[in-house]
Amino acid sequence: MSLPVLIPVNRLDRAKGRLAPLLTEAEREELSLITLETVAHAAGAAALILTADPRVRERMAGRCRVLEEDPAAEGLNAQLEAAIARLRADGTIADRLLILHADLPLVRGWTIETLDAEDPGPGSAVLVRSRDGGTNAMLLHPPGRFPLAYGPGSFERHAAAARAAGMQVIESENRELKLDLDTPGDVAELLRTARGQQTAAGHYLLAIGADRRLAEARA
Ligand SMILES: Nc1nc2c(ncn2[C@@H]2O[C@H](COP(=O)(O)OP(=O)(O)OP(=O)(O)O)[C@@H](O)[C@H]2O)c(=O)[nH]1
Numbered sequence: 001m002s003l004p005v006l007i008p009v010n011r012l013d014r015a016k017g018r019l020a021p022l023l024t025e026a027e028r029e030e031l032s033l034i035t036l037e038t039v040a041h042a043a044g045a046a047a048l049i050l051t052a053d054p055r056v057r058e059r060m061a062g063r064c065r066v067l068e069e070d071p072a073a074e075g076l077n078a079q080l081e082a083a084i085a086r087l088r089a090d091g092t093i094a095d096r097l098l099i100l101h102a103d104l105p106l107v108r109g110w111t112i113e114t115l116d117a118e119d120p121g122p123g124s125a126v127l128v129r130s131r132d133g134g135t136n137a138m139l140l141h142p143p144g145r146f147p148l149a150y151g152p153g154s155f156e157r158h159a160a161a162a163r164a165a166g167m168q169v170i171e172s173e174n175r176e177l178k179l180d181l182d183t184p185g186d187v188a189e190l191l192r193t194a195r196g197q198q199t200a201a202g203h204y205l206l207a208i209g210a211d212r213r214l215a216e217a218r219a
């Protein structure tokens, strides 16, 4: 596997909490699954889904490799570190790894190829900053040089930690990877363009009337 793509997915009943003002719990869960399918499809055979939710496993069964979380690890960073250790031990991960969020509605296969092409070689990290300062995508060459620090404002933490580890840091302006669906503002941004409306997430959001709800909230 030239570039394994690790995609962490929160438990559906915990995901997308910041969209609660716009979407019901059932709608947030379905949107999480729809964007996961988009990201996993883009990653193709390289997709490695990390989740504790049996409904995610059921939805993605047979379509890509789904990894169980480590019961001894707590939180996103610890879960990712534990999964990466297991994947390095079994040879799935060698000298490169792309960690992608599961909620990137615009991502396509060629998006990942474009990001991959930005990799300058060993000793580097290519990062994509999200609208709220998170890290939507992180291509590590190699992984393991610094501790993962996902959470609010993680982009600056990851960039600083990579530099402190002697790595070359590149901020990619990859437009498809910069948009994740965390807030009602992100949903509005997705639905603002025909391109966004034509995504699987866009179709779903329009079908449930999220555009009208946004307009009513602005009124
Ligand atoms: N496997 C796993 N994935 C997680 C966990 N927490 C967050 N994620 C995933 O990590 C990525 C970034 O997560 P966030 O956007 O911060 O969390 P979220 O649950 O999607 O949204 P919020 O509820 O708004 O924080 C998304 O792909 C999440 O699904 C976790 O504890 N385990």
Ligand SMILES: C=C(OP(=O)(O)O)C(=O)O
Residues within 6 Å of the ligand: 130, 132, 133, 134, 135, 136, 149, 150, 151, 152, 153, 154, 155, 180, 182
């Ligand atoms: C946890 C993260 O996601 P978000 O910024 O979407 O909360 C992160 O990018 O570090």
